[in-house]
Amino acid sequence: MDYILLTELAINGVFVGLMYALVAVGIVLIYKTSGLANLAQGALAMMGGYATWAVASYFGMPVWGAIPIAIVLMFLVGALIERLALRRMIGQPVIMVIMLTLGLEIMLRGLLPGIFGSAVKRLDLGIPNAPIFLGDFLINRSILIGGTISLAMICVALVFFNSKLGVMMRAVSDDQTASWSVGIRVERAIAIAWGLSSVMATVAGVLWGATQGIDWSLSLLLIKALAIAILGGLDSIPGVLIAGVIVGVAESLASGILDPLVGGGTRDIVASVIILLTLLVKPHGLFGREHIERV
Amino acid sequence: MEISRRSLLAGAAAAALASNVKIGVASAQEKVIRFAMPQDFTRIYTFVTAEYSQGQRDYISLINGRGGINGYTIALDVSDHGNDLPRAIEAYERAKTQGAVLVDPLSTPVARALVPRVLQDKINMVTAFSGRSDAADGTVFPYIFPLSPNYWTQAALLIDFFRQKDGDLKGKKICFVHIDTPFGKEPLPIVEKLGQKFGFELQAFPYTPPGNDQSAIWPQVRRARPDWVMFWGAGVGQTVALTEAIRNGLPMDRVSSSVWLSQSDMDVVGRDQAVGVLKFDPCESGREPKVIQDILKEVLQPGKGAGPEDKVGTNYYNYGVMLASVMVEGVRMAFEKNPNGPIDGPWLNQGLVSIKDFTLDGFIPPTTVTPEDHQGGGMGRVSRWDGEKFVPETDWFTANQDVVWEEIKKYSQEFAKTGK
Numbered sequence: 001m002d003y004i005l006l007t008e009l010a011i012n013g014v015f016v017g018l019m020y021a022l023v024a025v026g027i028v029l030i031y032k033t034s035g036l037a038n039l040a041q042g043a044l045a046m047m048g049g050y051a052t053w054a055v056a057s058y059f060g061m062p063v064w065g066a067i068p069i070a071i072v073l074m075f076l077v078g079a080l081i082e083r084l085a086l087r088r089m090i091g092q093p094v095i096m097v098i099m100l101t102l103g104l105e106i107m108l109r110g111l112l113p114g115i116f117g118s119a120v121k122r123l124d125l126g127i128p129n130a131p132i133f134l135g136d137f138l139i140n141r142s143i144l145i146g147g148t149i150s151l152a153m154i155c156v157a158l159v160f161f162n163s164k165l166g167v168m169m170r171a172v173s174d175d176q177t178a179s180w181s182v183g184i185r186v187e188r189a190i191a192i193a194w195g196l197s198s199v200m201a202t203v204a205g206v207l208w209g210a211t212q213g214i215d216w217s218l219s220l221l222l223i224k225a226l227a228i229a230i231l232g233g234l235d236s237i238p239g240v241l242i243a244g245v246i247v248g249v250a251e252s253l254a255s256g257i258l259d260p261l262v263g264g265g266t267r268d269i270v271a272s273v274i275i276l277l278t279l280l281v282k283p284h285g286l287f288g289r290e291h292i293e294r295v
Numbered sequence: 296m297e298i299s300r301r302s303l304l305a306g307a308a309a310a311a312l313a314s315n316v317k318i319g320v321a322s323a324q325e326k327v328i329r330f331a332m333p334q335d336f337t338r339i340y341t342f343v344t345a346e347y348s349q350g351q352r353d354y355i356s357l358i359n360g361r362g363g364i365n366g367y368t369i370a371l372d373v374s375d376h377g378n379d380l381p382r383a384i385e386a387y388e389r390a391k392t393q394g395a396v397l398v399d400p401l402s403t404p405v406a407r408a409l410v411p412r413v414l415q416d417k418i419n420m421v422t423a424f425s426g427r428s429d430a431a432d433g434t435v436f437p438y439i440f441p442l443s444p445n446y447w448t449q450a451a452l453l454i455d456f457f458r459q460k461d462g463d464l465k466g467k468k469i470c471f472v473h474i475d476t477p478f479g480k481e482p483l484p485i486v487e488k489l490g491q492k493f494g495f496e497l498q499a500f501p502y503t504p505p506g507n508d509q510s511a512i513w514p515q516v517r518r519a520r521p522d523w524v525m526f527w528g529a530g531v532g533q534t535v536a537l538t539e540a541i542r543n544g545l546p547m548d549r550v551s552s553s554v555w556l557s558q559s560d561m562d563v564v565g566r567d568q569a570v571g572v573l574k575f576d577p578c579e580s581g582r583e584p585k586v587i588q589d590i591l592k593e594v595l596q597p598g599k600g601a602g603p604e605d606k607v608g609t610n611y612y613n614y615g616v617m618l619a620s621v622m623v624e625g626v627r628m629a630f631e632k633n634p635n636g637p638i639d640g641p642w643l644n645q646g647l648v649s650i651k652d653f654t655l656d657g658f659i660p661p662t663t664v665t666p667e668d669h670q671g672g673g674m675g676r677v678s679r680w681d682g683e684k685f686v687p688e689t690d691w692f693t694a695n696q697d698v699v700w701e702e703i704k705k706y707s708q709e710f711a712k713t714g715k
Contacts, residue, residue: 005518009511016510110337118341120531122563129541129568138517140542143510208507212535213563217507255511264501265475267511 015147017248042222048202233288350615506532
């Protein structure tokens with residue numbers, strides 16, 4: 001057993017997991033506000049990546065200048081999704097609203113490559129590809145920076161939920177009718193959640209886009225994000241943080257340990273196994289709130 | 296009469312659709328040879344199809360603009376099968392009823408699904424860089440034409456290049472990083488056999504499709520300390536593989552890939568980042584070759600180009616030109632063999648298997664197709680990325696064809712026996 005390799009895989013897994021967790025935070029934001037699992041989060045990350053690339057390309061801007069513009073645009077996109085699609089679904093069963101988000105995911109996967117062309121697009125953040133060696137360990141510079149930025153964004157989300165606006169959104173999540181009755185504008189709170197979720201998705205799309213290029217496959221981040229959100233507990237941001245690290249390390253180590261034994265392909269199975277095991281053993285995840293209803 | 300919004304919209308949609316429908320049925324007097332090009336423009340092979348098809352259409356425009364062949368023009372029926380088998384089969388059946396003598400689906404699953412039909416209908420199917428590698432055996436697959444080095448030949452040629460560089464591969468280590476699909480695994484038996492023959496150690500590293508996260512694979516490759524690396528994928532998997540190879544500090548001049556690596560991929564990775572990386576090249580790249588210059592002058596300048604001018608001369612565009620030129624050469628040879636037709640599948644088939652030492656003014660390696668060898672001789676070369684373009688590292692050559700043909704025969708005989 002090559003312990004140096006395993007340690008290296010584990011360290012890189014931590015940062016990759018944090019980058020996945022950034023997508024999962026978007027799912028949690030919406031779930032905490034509206035009690036809805038947003039299955040379009042992968043496509044929103046892809047859209048954020050495309051938006052940044054498009055702003056940079058069409059206006060001849062440096063990528064770092066295009067990112068804030070794309071973030072603002074994507075906030076508006078998120079808020080518009082609430083206004084144009086979700087608000088019309090008020091009163092419909094939750095499962096139909098979840099199916100709506102799935103439809104959105106599938107539609108965006110086809111629409112955006114159709115508009116911008118299906119070839120992979122380059123998004124250069126200026127992060128050098130040269131590896132960092134700590135003794136015998138290699139740290140992937142791009143993943144290190146991506147993971148660190150993701151960690152910062154997740155901390156911002158954590159602070160946000162303790163702010164006045166965040167408390168209001170948590171109130172909406174707890175009881176929409178009661179929130180209405182005390183004067184909270186529930187639709188506005190949900191629209192803000194969708195906007196913020198799209199902002200998180202955009203940052204994730206940019207970080208992953210810089211790692212792999214921009215194309216439809218960015219939307220596949222959804223599966224990893226769902227595994228992390230479910231393991232962490234759908235309404236817990238600290239849960240997402242910890243689950244992200246667990247999933248990232250587990251995937252990375254599975255690839256190093258199991259792939260040579262079974263001939264490869266174990267990395268992507270890990271997320272599916274985590275979803276299944278969590279739902280079977282601890283349906284509310286590691287840190288999710290258990291809802292108790294008295295009858 | 297009151298027109299509702301719904302009927303207005305429906306009418307507008309119908310009018311818009313009708314304006315886009317091409318009337319494709321030629322009159323009996325029209326001297327046309329039909330090629331069907333149902334390809335995947337929208338799903339899996341999107342990374343290549345647009346440029347490949349553009350090259351094909353521009354070359355056919357060049358030929359038609361010069362009066363066609365023997366007074367006949369080539370009609371290309373281009374459609375999108377989206378890598379969806381029912382749609383592809385429907386497109387094939389439509390092409391058959393319209394009198395197509397050749398079909399080029401540019402998709403491995405579609406080509407595999409169409410094999411029994413084209414063999415029965417005697418319509419020639421081109422499977423360049425796709426389909427079954429064993430279809431090189433024309434005695435078993437008389438109507439299937441790879442017309443280009445298959446994946447076994449590409450891998451065998453790269454291994455021979457490593458041997459040329461190092462003198463001897465005994466005791467060397469070669470890592471083969473591949474997408475975990477039948478396409479990605481395809482060269483493995485050949486590379487294993489060559490490992491036994493030349494005494495090198497082979498380590499395979501599969502990654503899950505589409506390959507957008509390979510961060511756990513490449514540290515393993517690096518720590519294996521390979522002498523050479525081959526990476527085998529397509530689309531996003533290729534750009535991610537190359538980026539990860541760079542990030543893991545692997546020397547680019549010891550890293551190589553199959554036919555699926557292009558300038559467009561380098562734009563994603565960073566043109567200056569991947570300097571030195573090697574690839575298998577089936578034809579000339581760039582705009583300098585005479586045929587590309589002719590296309591620019593006679594097709595692009597008069598505004599008859601099939602796509603954006605900046606894509607002219609890219610690797611995948613040139614593959615399209617390459618394959619269209621071999622098809623047209625097949626037509627030329629068919630007229631030489633049977634000037635009076637009838638123009639049908641068997642007629643073109645006779646022409647295709649009579650192509651001899653065709654090079655298109657040096658644009659492609661000497662290509663000879665026979666009733667036995669539908670691969671066309673299996674020649675290609677290795678090119679190196681210099682930061683701007685792929686520069687030939689070798690002349691046209693082929694290698695290890697004894698091992699490759701052993702494998703071709705093994706699988707084609709299996710097909711002859713079982714139909715699978």
